[in-house]
Amino acid sequence: MNFVSRKLWIVGGMSLALSACAAKKVAPMQQYSLGMARADYRDYMGAQANICDSEPRWLADELSAMNGLMTRFLSSTEQVSNPQSVDYAQSVELIKEASGSLEKVLTVHQGNLQALQKCGFAKSGAFPDITKRGTALMEQSRARLAEGAQLIALEEAQRKWLEGAPQREQTARQTWCAKTPEVGSTDLYYARKYIDGSTEWLFCDGHVVQSSKGGEPSLLSPEGLSWRDRRKVKPPRYLEAAQSYPVEEMDKQPASLADLKPPAPAPAPTESTAAGGN
Template sequence: MSRNLWIVGGLSLALAACGPKRVAPVQQYSLGMSRAEYRDYSAAKTNICDAEPRWLSDELGAVNGLMDRFLASTEQAKNPEAAEHDQQVALLKEASGSLGKVLDVHQRNLQALQRCGFARSGGVPELMKRGTTLVEQSRTRLTEATQVLAVEEAQRKWKDEAPQREQTARQTWCAKNPEVGTTDVYYARKFADGRTEWLFCDGHVVQSAGGAEPTLVSPEGLSAKDRRKVKPPRYLEAARGYPAEEIDKQPTVGGDSAPAQSSEASGS
């Protein structure tokens, strides 16, 4: 009887040893319009080398593809003149709160994959090399995102507070009823996309955008008498002579991080 129990026990142990290995659970990740599935083999205490090589390559390749699309879809986030700038900044914001964890898992998986017997066969070496490069590039982009998002907040604050700075400057430098034709600049601002405006006490504005020659914009409702007083070259000259350091500049990435002009801005 005891011999039979010993045999049964031995068979049970043998069957257990040959039974299915622990499988790391699938996790799904979404970023913008991109989707990918991945497994955290380290957290699940499973051996990545036990995975079927073909579907493992597909799985890791899918994460590589997601990182590739993330990098391509955020390369213009630092360029406020790009048509897709706002969309790319939004994607950076989304990634900054979630992508780091996926990068950590992917990096561990790629490092563990190097110890597998199939690590040097087929397209696995290129997959590992590409994945390592993409992880590094994605981490760099996330680091840049911190600055981009900080500047975005500073730009919003600059825009919200600009009307008050403009009003204060007008009250400081303009007469109560300025005469049309006088070329007193009371306030100038430069937007992150390069557009610049010079505001005159008599309501005229000189605008410059995209490297084009500055143009004069007259206020609505000018009488014929007042229009005769307006000499465009004088306004353009006054704009060119306005001190650059007194222009209220919207913050830009790698540039100003706060409004350059205070509420006590100088007139011209």
């Protein structure tokens, strides 16, 4: 081989090597933050890169970091269904933060773990444990996100109930009360119950019976009553009217997810009932 031919052979070999390197796409590093947790990850599928071209040790660190973030997320939100816990508010805030972003990262992580199984090193080192743990953590994280979405919906429903209460009260008053109600008549037009158990019964003449959770009901009189009107007020009658008010007709603030579900439809009549039971 002469000098020129050797030079062309070397240049050609380098070109092939460079072409092979250029064909390997590299997924850019991204960072995801959730609360105090951070994790660097790559979206290999999104970048159309082959995860098997990654350096195994670095890849193991990346996948482990995402598993660690999910572990911290689950630990930090475990009290999201326990309003009595001192960590409840913090859990709810983290769920809200995660609700708009975590699922996208979980989808990327799931794709990475699935693509990893095609690599020659998938069954070696820490990768089997990383895959098993990651799969379990993703399932738990998605369940926690779904739980959080329901709780956020409940919180929103409770807020809307409070906002709409004055209008519902006014509508009930216009429906059931006379224009000039008589003091002492104990005409009750509206009752509401809050999630903390406290209840109010409103009367057309301006009186209100209030009861806190576990407490005895008490009567509150409107301001400016004359002494003649005060003589007409018989507290036991108001308390009796409040106690007799049907619980199912109260305006209740949603206290649980079950309260958000519409009532089940009535069963369709059978042939026997349609025919009058004969």
